[in-house]
Amino acid sequence: MSEKIDLYKRVAIITGATSGIGEATARRFVAEGYAVVGNARNADKLKSMENELGPRFCGVAGDATEDVVLQQLFCSSIERFGKEADIVVANAGRGLGGSVKDADLSKFEEILKLNVTGTLSLLQSAARRMLDGIDYPNRAADIVIIGSVVGRHISPFSAVYGATKFAVHSLAEGLRREVGPQGIRVSLVEPGIVISGFQDGAGYGEDMVNHFDQKFGPLLIGEDVANAVQFIVSQPPHVHISDIMVRPTRQDYP
Numbered sequence: 001m002s003e004k005i006d007l008y009k010r011v012a013i014i015t016g017a018t019s020g021i022g023e024a025t026a027r028r029f030v031a032e033g034y035a036v037v038g039n040a041r042n043a044d045k046l047k048s049m050e051n052e053l054g055p056r057f058c059g060v061a062g063d064a065t066e067d068v069v070l071q072q073l074f075c076s077s078i079e080r081f082g083k084e085a086d087i088v089v090a091n092a093g094r095g096l097g098g099s100v101k102d103a104d105l106s107k108f109e110e111i112l113k114l115n116v117t118g119t120l121s122l123l124q125s126a127a128r129r130m131l132d133g134i135d136y137p138n139r140a141a142d143i144v145i146i147g148s149v150v151g152r153h154i155s156p157f158s159a160v161y162g163a164t165k166f167a168v169h170s171l172a173e174g175l176r177r178e179v180g181p182q183g184i185r186v187s188l189v190e191p192g193i194v195i196s197g198f199q200d201g202a203g204y205g206e207d208m209v210n211h212f213d214q215k216f217g218p219l220l221i222g223e224d225v226a227n228a229v230q231f232i233v234s235q236p237p238h239v240h241i242s243d244i245m246v247r248p249t250r251q252d253y254p
Contacts, residue, residue: 008035008056010140010233013073013085015064015122016092018045020196021146024222025089025229030056032230035081037073039064039092064092065118070125084133087233088126090119091146093168096161097208103160115164119145120171127179136183140237143179144229145172147190149245153254162254176242185240187232192247192254194220216251 012029016022017038026036030053039060040046046059058080062069077085093115096107123143130141150158151165169188176186193212213219225246232241 007033008081008083009033010087011035011037011077011081011083011085012087012089012233013037013039013077013126014089014091015039015073015118017059018042018049020222021191021194021225021229022089022091022222023049024226025091026057027053028223028226028230029087030054032234034087035077037076037080037085039069039073064122065113067121070122074125074129084129085126086130086139087142087144088122088130089144089146089229090122090126092118093146093164095158097158098160099156100159105160108160111161112164115161116167116171119168123171123175127175127184130184131179131182134183137237140233140235141184142233143175143184143186144232145186145188146225147172147188149190149192149247149251149254152190152245155254180240183237185232185235185237185242187241188243189225189228189232190243190245191225192216192220192245192251194222194225196222216248219248220246 012034014022014026014036017026018040026038029036035056037058037060041063043061046061050057050059058076060072060076094111096103096111098104126143134141147169148165150162151169155162172186172188180186193216228244228246235241
């Protein structure tokens, strides 16, 4: 049985919730008294998180690029926690190592679908549903998008991946201008190098990660970025943090 609705400060949807920034954000939100609907493909990890975090966390397994999965996230918010989500964190994404000249383009279509098309679908659903129930300035409504420093500063070693994040940054700013005047806060978080499962998925070798650590370390972990996300959503409804870039202290570029 679900907890009563008045026990939840807010209800959040988070994609990519079983590792790295997404998992850290889910855990931070639950600790703050929020209810969380978390999405990832790893059903076993979602079940483990449900068992550990208790009734404030609900997992929805599936591919975040599929409309049926995205709609289930919003339906689960109502079915499990009794109301629409008022925070959506668009975090699901994958990296792709390599320069423009050398990147493996056989993997690019999949990355483009997840990082850009999937994110756009989530943003559309979130904005439409939030607009239907907007209660500004009495309650906050937040859409937080996880971008990247390479979506702002071109990096030769990950320029193709960076191109997808440039697109995501454009979507974030476009949506902010569209729905911000109606009381929905759209915020972009641009992390630097974060140690997580991202490196394996992007095809970054151990030598490259060790190089990053020697040059820029200590590197960020998911909790460091989750702190920034929590700062954004904890502001009073009339205060909007539109953009935060979070780097390891020694990371000079990108």
